[in-house]
Amino acid sequence: MDIGSLRRSFVLELASAGIDRPLHEADLLLCEILRRDRGFLLAHLDETFPPSDLDRAREGLLRRLGREPMAYILGRASFGDLDLRVGPGCLVPRPETEILVETSLSLWSEGPFLDWGTGSGVIALSLLHSRPEAEGFAVEAEPSALRWAWANLKEYGLLSRCVLLHEARLDALSLKEGSLGLVVSNPPYIPTEDLKDLMDDVRLYEPSRALDGGSGGLDPYRGLLPWAARALRPGGFLVVEHGGEAQRKALLEMASPSLENVAQIDDLAGRPRVLAWKRLS
Numbered sequence: 001m002d003i004g005s006l007r008r009s010f011v012l013e014l015a016s017a018g019i020d021r022p023l024h025e026a027d028l029l030l031c032e033i034l035r036r037d038r039g040f041l042l043a044h045l046d047e048t049f050p051p052s053d054l055d056r057a058r059e060g061l062l063r064r065l066g067r068e069p070m071a072y073i074l075g076r077a078s079f080g081d082l083d084l085r086v087g088p089g090c091l092v093p094r095p096e097t098e099i100l101v102e103t104s105l106s107l108w109s110e111g112p113f114l115d116w117g118t119g120s121g122v123i124a125l126s127l128l129h130s131r132p133e134a135e136g137f138a139v140e141a142e143p144s145a146l147r148w149a150w151a152n153l154k155e156y157g158l159l160s161r162c163v164l165l166h167e168a169r170l171d172a173l174s175l176k177e178g179s180l181g182l183v184v185s186n187p188p189y190i191p192t193e194d195l196k197d198l199m200d201d202v203r204l205y206e207p208s209r210a211l212d213g214g215s216g217g218l219d220p221y222r223g224l225l226p227w228a229a230r231a232l233r234p235g236g237f238l239v240v241e242h243g244g245e246a247q248r249k250a251l252l253e254m255a256s257p258s259l260e261n262v263a264q265i266d267d268l269a270g271r272p273r274v275l276a277w278k279r280l281s
């Protein structure tokens with residue numbers, strides 16, 4: 001079968017299963033199997049698809065039809081100009097989190113950072129990649145996620161500048177009070193009551209520990225905000241991702257008086273997404 005016919009059949013199957021952007025997904029899969037970019041794919045539609053790769057291509061398609069996230073099937077996800085390894089156990093990095101990283105980079109200038117709930121390591125990695133002198137900590141409760149973070153930091157040669165900590169309790173972290181320049185987090189913030197409404201791709205495959213933020217989605221912040229107020233040095237920043245207006249309002253009320261709110265940022269869909277505070281002296 002030629003590449004073009006296989007591509008058309010994949011697009012049709014993905015579309016009839018109700019998968020968004022079927023052409024994009026078919027191309028991602030075929031490019032990965034062929035180990036070529038999209039330019040090559042489009043220029044070689046008349047060529048025979050290598051018969052030895054057909055089974056792998058069909059297996060990938062079947063996994064996607066079963067709603068497994070494409071990033072897990074490919075074993076990779078892009079984030080800005082970074083390419084990360086991902087798989088079961090870690091959240092697939094979302095484009096919204098680029099706002100969290102950009103906000104952090106625009107505010108933070110000195111002192112070590114701490115990325116709480118690092119998952120694939122995407123935030124810590126982005127900070128270290130952008131700031132060649134920076135050092136920090138990445139904390140994660142889930143051992144399988146920590147392995148992805150380790151693999152990604154290793155691949156980018158950043159392990160020497162980042163201490164990975166396997167810990168679920170903030171009060172168990174033995175960090176000196178007033179020592180951090182930045183605390184950044186994309187914590188689990190989906191309200192428990194909304195988990196059932198998530199798309200199957202997310203609900204069935206991504207770890208609930210990465211999603212479930214308890215009642216109202218606010219549980220993780222109840223510990224994080226007061227802890228950060230103590231761990232940050234005066235002039236340091238706390239930057240968090242969250243979801244929506246109700247959470248923004250609740251978080252602004254929750255923050256201690258020693259934290260001054262310095263940024264409230266919406267995502268491209270106009271939904272409140274990132275908050276930042278400065279630790280007062």
Ligand SMILES: C[S@@+](CC[C@H](N)C(=O)[O-])C[C@H]1O[C@@H](n2cnc3c(N)ncnc32)[C@H](O)[C@@H]1O
Pocket residue numbers: 090091092093094097116117118119120121122123139140141142145167168169186187188189209210211
């Ligand atoms: C929304 S995901 C974010 C992952 C990654 N930082 C990102 O932005 O893609 C939240 C992460 O927090 C981790 N997590 C949940 N509870 C935690 C806890 N008590 N301590 C440390 N990490 C926790 C989850 O395992 C998950 O990896």
